[in-house]
Amino acid sequence: MTVKKSAAVFYSLPFLFILFAFYFPLANLLISGVSPSSLINIFSESYFKSVFIFTLKQAFFSAFFSMIPGLTGAYILVNFNFPFKNIIKSITLVPFVLPSIIVVLGFVLLFGNNGLINSAAMKLFDLEKPPFLILYSFKAIILAHVFYNSPLFIRIVSSAWERISGDIIEAAESLGATKLRVFITAVLPQILPPVIAAFSLIFILCFMSFSIILVLGGGPKFTTLEVEIYRLVRISMDIRAACSLSVLQSFVTLSFLFIYSFYQKKTSMIYSDNFRIPEKKSSSSLLQIILIVLFFLFLFIIIIMPLAMIIFESFRFKSSHAGNAVFSLRWYIKSFSELGFRPVKNSLILASVNTLLTCAVSVAALSFLQRKKTVMKVLIETFFAMSLGVSSIILSLSYMKAVSDFQIEIQPLVLLSMLHSVIFLPLVFKSISVFYDKIDRSIIESAESIGADRRRILFTIELPLVRGGIITGGVLAFALSMGEINSTLMIAPDRFTTIPVAIYRLIGSYNFSQACAMGSILIVTCVISFFLIDKSGRIEL
Amino acid sequence: MKNFIIAFLIVFLLMFSVSCSKKSSVSENLVIYAYDSFISEWGPGPIVFPLFEEKTGIKTEIVSPGDSGQVLSRLILEAEKPEADIVIGIDNNMAQKAISAGILEKYTSDALSNIDDNLIFDKSGHITPYDYGFFAIIYDSEKISVPPSSLDDLLDRSYSKSIILMDPRTSGPGLGFLLWTVKAYGDDFTEYWKKLSPNILTISEGWDSGYGLFVNGEAPMVLSYTTSPAYHLEYENSEIYKAAVFENGNYMHIEGAAIVKGSKKREEAEKFIDFILSEDFQKELPLTNWMFPVRDIPLPDSYRAALKPEKYLLLDSRTAAENIDSWIKEWLTAVRD
Incomplete structure (x- = not known):
């Protein structure tokens, strides 16, 4: 096979994958499903407008309030050294993997009316009623979403921040600019794309949230579109209406994604391969100390x-x-005698396959995109990010229907890995694309001019430059897959129990304490895995 | 890094080639769809399915596409090319939806003669009931000395923010409680909910998180089943959680199984339906599915904490099916104000 041909095969793979694993089953479901009349019906509901507005509002506030500790955290991780930094980095990502039921339990045990904070205060001050009514309100929703998502913010922004161009900063510093001025004129423009990337991702994730919102918000006055999709599938058995609503939901999320991508491509004009390895300071100003203390308190x-x-x-x-x-x-x-190591093993296998697949598909697609024009790039990126806006219950249904309609024999485990990869591809794609956008085109052009082929450019130039993105994306893919539950429950083969599935089943049969034990196993497994991925990423690549 | 790309290529090609093979034949086994908690390690599945195989020599293949709502969605999706022979877990609220969707076969087992007529909720002869229960407000007897004995009692001002309920859009018990209020108050049920609102701490999306809040002491009352106290007695040796039995009756919940239309294994499927009415199957239900068996058999000792109300409420399943969507909408307007 000639080099050119093998490159063509290589670059077509991500497209084939996303077509086969996402567009084909979804189209198959939608063709039989979407009906404009059912959408009109949904729209005519009096409460629908308020549901829609609330969904947008809570997503915006959640993203906004995740950004504040997120930015602070990224700043601290990039600029300061402290003991156990890598472990702390790994721990901050744990919330991301936890099934919502465990998060609810953790929150209730801590912030609840009978939780640690309130019962301690009641004992200390001899009160009769819990003094802090934190849960069952809008602020509880935001608090839980910040818990979930600020780590994502820290990850995406800090990995990009670590590699911003040092030239400009040095130039600005040598010209005697104040630190604040250096930050505003030299640093901020460079971290803006990842900040917006993280913001829009969190916005979309919260846009799709529902169980946390219902239980911690205090009931149906806080309802998101996703709850309505769930009702249509579960109670009304009206899959057509559910699909229609899901399509609408995707349009909203995707328009945000589209606007963002376009903006990102237009603004990130500062390229450099001379990334600054920031000198870690040990002595700090008062303001910095306050920031650090506040962050650690948070x-x-x-x-x-x-x-x-x-x-x-x-x-x-x-x-x-x-x-x-x-x-x-x-x-x-009790857990180990009933389940052995199966759930841990299953979760690890699923998460590893998902990590490998999503990273490889993203890198191949992005490497191809490198040479395309801006508009084309944005379109294709949106094409790959589409699944982010589709509710996981609809995706699982589309898989079931495709398997049934075409009588395809697929190993259920392969099917499940495919589904996980499709669901999480957009996040990985985005984390890596932030890095691809910063690659200096002139390096690649000069490599081409001295006769390097595509493969060589990919391995020797592109991959080392986007390494940070691959690690971030890989960790996210791993984490999300470890914690995924909805589609795993619907698609997983018989007796394929992952850790989150075991948690869900334990709670379903009253075993709350044992569920906490499984939850702790999930937490520890993830911390170790993140630590290892981070470490191996730095050595090997 | 090279290895990584190559590994990806191999995985991808493998997936593709495996994916392209067409299904050669129908499964040899009896394919059973059930909701997740039934097949779970702590549910009846791991005991009853091997028992059935042992007794009849028929091999089974168990599939769980999620909770009972998702099981039904999947069956409706597959209506033209059914994969399943048996479905477990169609309750009285969903029965009409399943029957109108035309996905079930009729079958009347001889063993039904052993069963109380009131429990046979599907008069059209498709669905065979195997267990039942009653929704109830479970209360913490250390915090509530005089338990409520009617829906009206729940409106008492002293119960401010004391009750945890579930959302009928996403939860079975949640739907059950909504139907309960409809049955009790008729068209005025929205008025009831408006008055109840100040006493509700939260409405969770599923039974699991709601009950989790309750056992962690967030509120002294929660919506669950009358069998819940039996769990705490059996495994925690505690009788502190009690079920409130209401004077006007508690709302009932009956679960059934049926043969799926298009099943090529009619004979084996009938054997399975007969099996779920047998004592072997029935006696496992109380401590694994936490429901009353439909056969009148001795119950475990801990079931002394699981009260059977003398009176019960139940809407006709056809009326329920026709109106659930509009009731949910009215309910939403009432509780969102």
Whole structure:
């Protein structure tokens, strides 16, 4: 095979994959499904408009409030060295993998009316009623979304921040610019694309959120479009209407994505291969110390404590209701004797395949896009990001229908990996594309002019330059796949139990403490995995 | 890095080639669709399916496409090319939807003669009931000394933000409670909900998170089943959580199984339906599915905490099916104000 031909095959693979694994089953479902009349019906509901507006509003506020600690965290991770930095980096990503039910439990144990904070305050000040009514309100929704998503912000922004061009900063500094001025004129324009990328991703993720919103918000006055899709599938059995609504939802999310992509391509004009390895400071100004303290306080209360509550709960055992709780390994022993290592093994396999697939598809597609014009780039990027806006229940239904309609025999496990990869591809794609956009075109052109072929350019120039993006994207893909539950429940083969599925089943049969034990296993597995991915990424690539 | 790309290529090609093979024949086994908690490690599945195989020599293949709503969605999606022979978990609220969708076969097992006529909720002869339960407000007896004994009692001002309910759009018990209020108050049910609102702490999307909040002490009352206290007695040796039995009756929930239309294994499928009415199957239900078996058989000791109300409420399943969507809309308007 000639080089050219093999390149053509290579570049067609991501397109074939997304067509086969996403567009084909979805189109098959929508052809039989979408009916404009059912959409009109939905629109005519009096409460629909308020549902729509609320969905937008909570997504915006969630993204906004995730940005504040997110930016601070990225700044601190990039500019300062402190002990256990890598472990802390790994832990911050854990919320991202947790099934919503575990997050709800963690929040209730900490912030609830009977939670740690309130019961401690009641004892301390001898109060009769819980003093802090945190949950079951709009602020609880935002708090939970910040818990979930600010780590995503930190990841995406800090990985790009670490590699911003040093030239301009040095130039600005040598001209005697103040630190603030350097930040505004030299740093900010360069981290703006990843900031907007992270913001829009969080916006879209929160746009699709629903279980956290219902239970922590306090009920149906906080309803998102996703709840309505769920109702149409579950109660009304009106799959056509559900599809129609899902299409509408995708249009909204995608228009945001489209606008963002276009903006990103137009603004990120500063390219450099001379990324600054920032010197880590040990002495700091007062403002910096305050920032660091605030960030660690946030990290401790909002991220670490809910996780710690779950782990704490998993070691508690009461032999009778009135008795005192004692430290016990009972829930772990019970879990391992009932399930063995299967859930851990299954989750790890699924997450690894997903990581590999999404990263490879993204890199291949982005490498191809490198040589395309801006408009074309934005269009194709949107083409790959489409699945982000489609509700996972609709995607799972489309898989079921395709398998049934065409009588295709696919290993259920392969099917599930495909589905996971499709769902999470957009996130990985975006994290890597932020890096691809920063590659200096002139380097590639000069490599081409001295006769380097595409493959050589990919391996020797592009990959090292986008390494940070691959690590970020890979960690995200791994995390999301570890925590995924909806489509896993619908598509997974018999007796294929992942950790989140085990948690869901345990809670369904009253075993809350044992669910916390499985949750803790998930947390620990993820921290170790993130740590290893981060580490291996830095050495190998 | 090279290896990584090559590995991806191989995985991708493998997936593609595996994917392209057409299904050669129908499954040899009896294919059973059930909701997830039924097949779960802690549900009846791991006990009853091997037992059926052992007794009849018929091999089974168990598929769970999610909760009971998702099971039904999948069957409707596959209506033209059915994969399943048996479906487990069609309840009295969904029965009419399944029957009108034309995805079930009729079958009347001889063993139905052992069963109370009131439990046979599908008079058209498609669905065979296997267990039932009653929705109830479960309360923490350390915090509530005088339990409510009617829906009206729940409106008491002293219960401000004390009740955890579930959303009827996303949860079975949630839907059950909505129908309960419809049955009890008729067209005035929205008025009831408006008055109830201040006493509701939250309405969760599923039973699991709602009940999780309750056992963590967030509120002294939660919507669940009358069998919930039996769990706490059996495994935690605690009788602190009790079910409130209401004077006017608790709303009932009956679950059934049916043969799927298009099944090529009619004979084996009939054997399975007969099996779910047998004592072997029935006696496993109380401690795994946490429901009352439809056969009148001895119950485990912990079931002394699981009350069977003398009176129960139930809407006709046809009326329910026709109106659920509009009731949910009215309910939404009432609780969102």
